Amino acid sequence: MARNVLACFAVVLVTMMMMEGLQSVAAISCEQIAAGLTPCIKYVHVGGRIVPTLCCTGFHALVALATGEGKLQAACQCMKQLLETLPGVNWTNVNSIPLKCRVSIPWTFSPSLDCSNVH
Numbered sequence: 001m002a003r004n005v006l007a008c009f010a011v012v013l014v015t016m017m018m019m020e021g022l023q024s025v026a027a028i029s030c031e032q033i034a035a036g037l038t039p040c041i042k043y044v045h046v047g048g049r050i051v052p053t054l055c056c057t058g059f060h061a062l063v064a065l066a067t068g069e070g071k072l073q074a075a076c077q078c079m080k081q082l083l084e085t086l087p088g089v090n091w092t093n094v095n096s097i098p099l100k101c102r103v104s105i106p107w108t109f110s111p112s113l114d115c116s117n118v119h
Contacts, residue, residue, distance in 0.1 A: 028065050030078040036062045037082065040097060044086065047093040056101035063103050076107060076115035083109060
């Protein structure tokens with residue numbers, strides 16, 4: 001169990017370091033978003049009282065990188081598309097992540113979210 005947690009932490013840490021290096025590049029990629037949010041998948045389906053620490057870590061890093069309107073809209077669209085590909089997404093659980101991770105985002109996720117209106 002400890003090895004799995006350490007391996008997950010290492011993956012998120014490397015991903016965050018890669019994302020910091022790419023911060024000045026045009027937009028955050030969907031691959032970066034997928035890597036950062038992978039620790040959230042179980043919570044998205046099952047929920048619970050506590051969001052996994054690695055999920056919050058990845059979410060914080062992604063929100064920090066998605067600054068500026070164009071990046072924010074691209075990140076929103078990518079997150080929405082990723083969520084739509086997962087079977088059995090619980091949208092209530094998805095929308096509880098920002099609050100539980102203490103991250104402010106200017107939208108609520110839903111299948112009908114129009115990311116072009118995100119500012």
